[in-house]
Amino acid sequence: SFDEHMIVERKDKSLWMLIRTKYGIGESISRDRGKTWSTLVPSSIQHPSARFFIRHLHSGNLLLVKHGPISKKTGRSHLTAFVSEDDGHTWSNGLLLDERSGVSYPDGQQSPDGTIHIIYDYSRTGAREILMATFTEEDVIAGDPSSSSVSLQMHVSKYEGISDETKIFAKNPIQVIQSLYLDSEGMPSHDVFLKTHGLYPLNSTIQSTPYFTVSFLKDDVLNKNGEFKPGKSAELLNPDFYVETITKYNSANIAVPIWDGRVYQDENDLILGGYSSKLNERPVGKINSKGLFISESEGVDSEEFPILQLPAENLIFDPFEWKLLGLKQSSGETIQKSVSSFLPIIIYGPQGELLNNISFELESLPASQSLVLYGIIDGKKIEIATCSLTNSDIVKRKEASQPGDGEVITLTFQGLYSDKISHKNTDLYLHNESEKLSEEYTIQPNTIEIDGYFQDWRNIHGVKDMKGDYVSYLYANPDTDLLEFKISNDDKYLYLYSRVVGAHGRTGEKGRYYWYAYIDVDRDASTGYPPTRDDNCYFGISIGDDCEAQFEFVGNRFVKTFFGFTGIGAEKEVLSGKLKLGPSYYSPIGKDGKKRESYKIEYVNRDSSRFITHDYTEGTSEDIVIALSPDGSEVEVKVELAGFLKDTSGNMLMYRGKKIDIAVGAEGSSDHYGSDDWGADSSPVIYGYTIK
Numbered sequence: 167s168f169d170e171h172m173i174v175e176r177k178d179k180s181l182w183m184l185i186r187t188k189y190g191i192g193e194s195i196s197r198d199r200g201k202t203w204s205t206l207v208p209s210s211i212q213h214p215s216a217r218f219f220i221r222h223l224h225s226g227n228l229l230l231v232k233h234g235p236i237s238k239k240t241g242r243s244h245l246t247a248f249v250s251e252d253d254g255h256t257w258s259n260g261l262l263l264d265e266r267s268g269v270s271y272p273d274g275q276q277s278p279d280g281t282i283h284i285i286y287d288y289s290r291t292g293a294r295e296i297l298m299a300t301f302t303e304e305d306v307i308a309g310d311p312s313s314s315s316v317s318l319q320m321h322v323s324k325y326e327g328i329s330d331e332t333k334i335f336a337k338n339p340i341q342v343i344q345s346l347y348l349d350s351e352g353m354p355s356h357d358v359f360l361k362t363h364g365l366y367p368l369n370s371t372i373q374s375t376p377y378f379t380v381s382f383l384k385d386d387v388l389n390k391n392g393e394f395k396p397g398k399s400a401e402l403l404n405p406d407f408y409v410e411t412i413t414k415y416n417s418a419n420i421a422v423p424i425w426d427g428r429v430y431q432d433e434n435d436l437i438l439g440g441y442s443s444k445l446n447e448r449p450v451g452k453i454n455s456k457g458l459f460i461s462e463s464e465g466v467d468s469e470e471f472p473i474l475q476l477p478a479e480n481l482i483f484d485p486f487e488w489k490l491l492g493l494k495q496s497s498g499e500t501i502q503k504s505v506s507s508f509l510p511i512i513i514y515g516p517q518g519e520l521l522n523n524i525s526f527e528l529e530s531l532p533a534s535q536s537l538v539l540y541g542i543i544d545g546k547k548i549e550i551a552t553c554s555l556t557n558s559d560i561v562k563r564k565e566a567s568q569p570g571d572g573e574v575i576t577l578t579f580q581g582l583y584s585d586k587i588s589h590k591n592t593d594l595y596l597h598n599e600s601e602k603l604s605e606e607y608t609i610q611p612n613t614i615e616i617d618g619y620f621q622d623w624r625n626i627h628g629v630k631d632m633k634g635d636y637v638s639y640l641y642a643n644p645d646t647d648l649l650e651f652k653i654s655n656d657d658k659y660l661y662l663y664s665r666v667v668g669a670h671g672r673t674g675e676k677g678r679y680y681w682y683a684y685i686d687v688d689r690d691a692s693t694g695y696p697p698t699r700d701d702n703c704y705f706g707i708s709i710g711d712d713c714e715a716q717f718e719f720v721g722n723r724f725v726k727t728f729f730g731f732t733g734i735g736a737e738k739e740v741l742s743g744k745l746k747l748g749p750s751y752y753s754p755i756g757k758d759g760k761k762r763e764s765y766k767i768e769y770v771n772r773d774s775s776r777f778i779t780h781d782y783t784e785g786t787s788e789d790i791v792i793a794l795s796p797d798g799s800e801v802e803v804k805v806e807l808a809g810f811l812k813d814t815s816g817n818m819l820m821y822r823g824k825k826i827d828i829a830v831g832a833e834g835s836s837d838h839y840g841s842d843d844w845g846a847d848s849s850p851v852i853y854g855y856t857i858k
Contacts, residue, residue, distance in 0.1 A: 172220050173200075174228060176253040188215055189518035190239060205544065208517040212239040219272040223303050224280060227251050231272040231284055235260065242351045243267040245286060247299075249306045261306045263299040264288070264319055268352030281315070282306075285322065289352035291345035294325030339436050343457045343485040356486040363482060363493060364418030367501075371414045374589040376551035376581040377561070378528075378537045379406040381796035384565075384575050394557040394577065396535070403574070403796045404619055405528045407539050407551070407581075408508045411592050414500055421484075421491040425635045426473040428698075428706045429453055429483055429490055436483070438490070439698065440471035443639045447698040450474055457483040459490075472638045505592075506633070508650060508665065509624040513541065513550075513587075513594045521596065525625045526550070537579070541596070548596065553581035564797050576797035614654055614661040616804045618793040623663050623802065628652030629850040633667060636845075641836040643845025644668030645679070645798075651830045651849035655807075655857050657822065662715065662803040664830050664849065669798025671719035674837025678781070679719040681801065682730070684711040686827040687810075687819050689854070693747045694732045695766070697831070697848070707848050709827045712747055713819060715805040716768070717792050719834075720782060727790035728779050729809055732766040737778050740767045744814045771809050807857070824857045 170186040181196040185206065193209040196202060211218075211232065219231040228250040234240030236248060236257045245264045248257040263284060274284035281300055288295040301316045311318065344354035347362060360366040381403035387396040427440040427450065438459060440450035450471055451461040459481040461474065468474040480493050513521050525542045539550045553559060562578035583589075586597050614622050628651050636642045645668035652663040662683050664670070673679045684697060686709035694712035714730030731740055734748035750764040770779050770787035779785065789806035810820040820826070833846035 170217050172218070174220055174222060174254075177226075178253075182254060184209060184211070184218070184220060186215060186217060187519050188514075190215060191218065192519060206519065208519065210237075212237055214239060214241055216242050217271045219274060219284070221274070221276075223249070223276055223282070225303060227303065228254055229274075229276075229282065229303070229306070230254075230257065231263070231274065231286075233269075241267060242270045242353070245269045245272060247282070247284065247301065247306045249303055258307045259309045261301060261309055261311060261316070263301075264297070267350055268292070269297075270351075270353075291341065291354055292348055292352045295321060296323040298322050339431065339434060339453075339455070340485045340488075342455050343453075343483065346456065354486070356484075359484060359486060363421075365421050365493075367413070367415035367417055369416050372589075372591055373412045374583075374592070374594065375410050375412075376539070376553070376583055377408055377410060378539075378551075378553040378579045378581050379408070379576060380404070380537065380555070380579070381574050381576040384573055387577075388575065394560060396555065402530050402537075404621075404800075405530065405537055406508070406620070407511075407526075407528060407624075408506050409511055409594070411505045411507070413503045413505075413592065416498070416500060417496055419493050420496045420501060421493060423632070423635070424473065424476070424481065424490040424492050426471070426476075426638050427490065429488065430708055438473070440466075440473040441637055441639075441698075442470040442472075445470050451478075453483045457485060459483070506649075510627060511594065513596050515596055518595075528621065528624070537581075539581075548586055549584040550587055551581045551583050553579040555579060574796045613656075614802065614804070616661075616791050616793045616802055618795060618802075620663075620795055620800050620802065623652060623800075626652045626654055626663070628663065629852055631847065631849045635847065639843075641839065641841045641843035641845045643834060643836045643839065643841075645670065645672045645838070646832040646834050646845040646847050648830065648832060648847045648849050651852070653828060653852060653855055655822075658806060658808075660715070660805045660807060660820070660857070662805065662830065663800065664832070665800050666832060666847075667799070670794055670801045670832070671717075671722070671724065672798060672838055673719055673722050673834055674839075675721055677721065677835035677837035679834035680832070681717050681803075682831045682833075683715045683803070683805070684709070684829055684831065685713045685715075685810075685820075686710045687712040687824075688747050689825065689827050690747075692749060695750050695752050697752075707829055707831075707851065709829065709851055713810050714766075715790055715803060715809075717790070717803070718781070722838075724792075725782070725784060726770065726779065726786040727792060727803075728768050728770045728787050729790070729811075730766055730768045731811070732764075734764050736763070736765055736767055740769050740778065740811070741776055743776065743811045744816070745811050745819065746814050747819075820857065822857050826855055826857070827851055827853050828855055 171183055173181050173183045176182055181200055183194045185192045190213040191209040191211050192206045194203045194206050213232050221229055223229050230248045234244045246260040246262050248260045250257045268289040269286055272284055272286040276282050280302055284299045288297055298320045299318045305313045305316050347355055347358035349355035349358055386400040387394055389395045427438050429436055429438055436453035437449050438451045439447045441447055450463050451459055454460050459478050461478050463474055482491050484491055509526050515521050527540045529538050535555045536552055538552045541548045541550045559579045560577050561580050564576040588595050630650055631648045647667040650665040654661040671679050691710040694710035697707045697711050711732055717727045718725040731745055732750045734746040739745055751762050752766050754761055754765040756762050768779050770777050770785055772788050789809040791804045794801050807820045812818050829849045829851040831848040835844050
């Protein structure tokens with residue numbers, strides 16, 4: 167992370183910026199009054215990843231308050247003040263303000279009489295104390311805590327403690343549960359959570375492997391025996407890259423993710439919503455201040471909710487990763503977890519700094535029949551990983567995966583990291599090899615073309631969804647198992663992207679498949695309809711679904727793209743093109759069997775006209791265009807902003823500068839796999855996306 171920046175002006179009029187980073191303190195200098203800044207580098211000031219404080223004193227000297235000595239990295243302890251008379255090049259010995267573990271977040275000022283006041287906290291989630299130290303510049307230079315002008319550890323505020331659970335939860339319930347798991351510095355720690363519940367990994371081994379995925383026309387690369395023998399004219403279709411990290415370890419207990427419900431916050435309560443094939447989602451209990459599930463199923467048919475069939479005493483809420491877990495004893499067996507990370511991957515620099523400015527490019531080298539992944543930093547190309555396109559390096563084959571196309575084969579090749587990359591635990595690090603980098607490189611503007619070639623998405627960040635997050639009463643369908651969702655835009659269009667384990671649109675001969683982008687236009691969950699409450703194919707979505715962009719496949723064949731609107735009114739309002747946001751429903755028929763006044767309407771824009779559409783109805787919306795990758799695992803969608811229509815005042819619902827919440831979902835029948843059950847999944851929500 168890069169945050170909590172502090173800037174001081176030096177005597178030569180340059181600006182010196184110190185930044186809290188993952189590795190401690192980074193620094194950058196501007197010599198043009200802040201218009202441009204030098205590349206961030208680690209500061210010689212050693213520090214943990216924690217807040218520090220720096221400012222000018224009346225004398226013109228600099229005051230720095232940090233943890234421990236200038237040249238030594240400590241934990242959040244030994245809060246010490248230093249003075250520099252030469253713009254931070256050298257520092258005084260220091261005045262120790264508070265040696266205890268758990269002190270943090272210093273800030274302060276100097277009063278007109280020269281007294282320096284520093285305020286900070288101690289044990290932020292335990293004792294919860296705010297304290298103050300006062301002293302003078304001379305005290306810091308002398309390093310003398312016995313001076314009459316020095317006063318230390320003066321209480322400003324102290325938490326007195328509340329035992330009543332309702333009052334505890336009047337504070338943030340997540341923070342309350344996290345406060346049960348404090349480390350030696352008094353800070354909430356996920357490691358402490360894992361150790362408390364017997365989940366901390368022991369005897370860990372971690373293997374990180376790069377893989378390259380490429381599609382080909384079968385006739386170009388397979389001989390009559392099915393062996394990979396690419397001809398000279400073989401074209402590489404949609405090359406891709408991912409890192410697979412396999413962790414093997416032992417622990418006393420095993421945590422099994424629970425997908426038959428979700429935990430969400432409702433004011434000061436943590437509610438557990440259970441999923442049901444008949445009743446959709448309903449509240450079935452709460453998470454208490456200990457992180458335990460307390461069932462409140464009175465008036466609820468518990469047999470309709472799979473989550474209520476689980477032993478409540480085995481369920482625990484992880485407040486750090488917002489997950490509901492089922493605990494069971496491991497019986498001593500080795501546990502294995504596998505995680506795949508697609509581009510853009512996360513890489514750290516030699517000092518542990520996150521390389522936010524890195525972009526990636528895949529390049530084919532025909533002469534050596536190889537693929538290379540380059541990282542591009544400050545106009546320099548750095549080799550990250552490479553693979554040989556040979557039969558011996560193939561680890562996976564996927565044939566005839568794209569709906570309606572049996573002529574493509576997708577191959578995964580195992581690669582090797584370059585000597586500039588190392589991995590520590592699950593993280594990748596780039597060595598400091600800048601002097602060896604060769605060619606200058608100009609990054610091309612990132613524009614999206616809907617062409618089934620996804621290189622223009624490789625440097626766009628999105629949200630990830632866990633593989634295999636299946637609800638128990640639905641089919642475990644890989645074609646609806648979402649892995650990623652991304653979004654971009656230009657002046658006229660939204661661009662949407664998703665990746666699934668299998669293939670978008672694959673249905674079998676008689677099946678159906680639907681893909682949705684559901685958008686909370688006004689960021690108000692009370693308008694539109696809450697998908698998880700009104701349709702049992704959406705899960706974990708806490709936004710109000712006002713507008714949708716969608717596509718449909720039937721019998722492995724593309725049928726159409728179309729829009730959806732869920733607000734005040736129905737067909738008449740949509741056909742008029744003037745819409746009003748408000749509470750609505752997914753289904754036109756209520757539980758009483760009567761037709762509702764407001765419900766979701768699906769429509770297409772074509773030939774300068776607007777038409778209501780339904781399932782199976784042919785005729786695509788000309789302002790929504792999609793393209794699939796050769797293996798169907800990726801889809802890109804272009805949606806014209808004007809297609810979302812206007813409000814009753816004539817203003818577009820979607821426009822540049824508009825901030826929205828958005829997620830995607832996929833649902834489909836499983837005829838291809840010989841099952842009558844449907845599969846479904848939803849991505850995490852991207853909150854507060856601004857249409858730039």
